[in-house]
Amino acid sequence: MANFSLALLFLFVSLFSPFLPIKAQDLHKIRFKSPGLYPEGLTYEPTSQRFIVASLQGNKFISVSGSGDTLTLTLNSPEISPNSTILGLAVDHRNHRLLAAINSFSSPFIASFNLNQSSLDLHFLALLSPSIGIANDVAFDDSGNAYVTNSDKNFISKVTENGTVAVLSNSSRFTHNPVHESPYSYCGLNGVVYVNGFLLVVQSNTGKMFKVNTIDGTATTVNLPLDLKLADGIAVKDDGIVVVVSMNKAWFLRSVDDWNNGVVVDEIALDENGYPTSVVVRDGRRVYVVYGYVQEAITGNSQEREWFRIEEIRMKKETEEGSLLWVVLLVGLGLGYFFFWKFQMGQLVKNMDRKRL
Incomplete structure (x- = not known):
């Protein structure tokens, strides 16, 4: 009994x-060792149930398990320079590929890799036109088109599944608002996510969020009760909650009118010392940020860091x-x-x- x-x-x-x-x-808190990596981007691969990060300075891609085990993904692509800066990442699981916003030789690129268990095979490497500024974040839609933000010149590129590049939007809305004074005032359009047929894009130096039509590039400013100061990464959960992170805070937002307006459901403090930059949603509901200590690489710290973190956050x-x-x-x-x-x-x-x- x-x-x-x-x-x-x-x-x-x-x-x-x-x-x-x-x-x-x-x-869930993950510590992983990868000396000198300083990852800025973060994405999640649902088939292997592993996170993917990349080097801020170099051409290294790392797969990270939930327990912190790491696997260096073999890069079968000499076209990716070891002097590259890799920022935004996104896994297009329908087409089993990894998208990466890469800056190399002072030019912005998008790379599409066929994603294998332990290696990356280059599908295409496309120079983003105009070939100026900084390729920052990347997202994709249901048809396999990719969208890349340029944080220096404030425009968005659209890249087809086969690598054809065009400017989707350089709307005057992107330069309409006053820039907040900060050491990062140069950083404009940043995180981007695809939601219900349009893009949501955050702008670091104004704290604004934009809704962008993926067909004609028309942009409108999402009406929010506050500016999302130094907004960086953005992701969306299956329940419609949009999560935006800055270096010291995460906002959880909701809209009932297809993101013409939005409200802040909650906000939580993040570890500023770890310099969180990117956010990703796992299994549709669990939210993770990466602590890549990027500012140490930017300022040139005297001792190379070995350990980094990926941590779950919740309202x-x-x-x-x-x-x-x-x-x-x-x-x-x-x-x-x-x-x-x-x-x-x-x-x-x-x-x-x-x-x-």
Whole structure:
């Protein structure tokens, strides 16, 4: 009887635990070793269930497991210079390829790689036109088109699945707002994500978010209650929540009118010392940021860093509700087990009474 009861309890937890919110102390934290990497971009490959990061200075791509094991992806592409700067990354899982925003020899490129388990085979390397500025982030749509932001010149390129490049948008909206004074005032359009047929793009030096039509490049400013100062990476969850990260903060945003307007659902502090730059959504609901300590590479720190971090983040409300739900479920399980035990004991007494008769 005891074994049967424990089996029922185990079955219940096994079935429902994947759907339960995660408590703050259970947030997934990954430390991985890759000397001198200083990764700026972050993406997730669902087939292998591994993250992919790349070197800020060089041509190195690393696959990182959930436990922090690393695998250097063999780059079968001499076209990618070892003097490159690799920024935004995106996995197009439908076409099983990796997209990368690369800057090399003072020119912006997009690279498309066929993604294998342990290697990258170059599909195409396309010079972004006009060949000026900084290729920063990359996203893709359901048809395989890629979109690359240029943070220096404030325009967005559209690249077909076969590598044909065109300027999608250089809207005057991108230079309409005043620039915030900061050491990063040179950095304009940055993170980009594809949502329901359009792009959402954040601008670091103004804190604005733009909605961009992927057909004609028309851009409108998303009406938000505040500026997302020094906004960098952006990602979207399956429930429609958009997550934007800066070097010290993450905002969780929602819209009910297809991103003409948006509201801030929550904001949380991030570790500024780790200099988070990119955010990615895993399994449609779990949000991760990369702490690549990029500022150390930019300022030329005297000692090369070896260890970096990828960490899960969550809204405060989700964490609080998750803790409360766990309490309720545990109490419910306890009561259920008690009543089941009481029923079983009643049956046992009845059976013993019958035997005496």
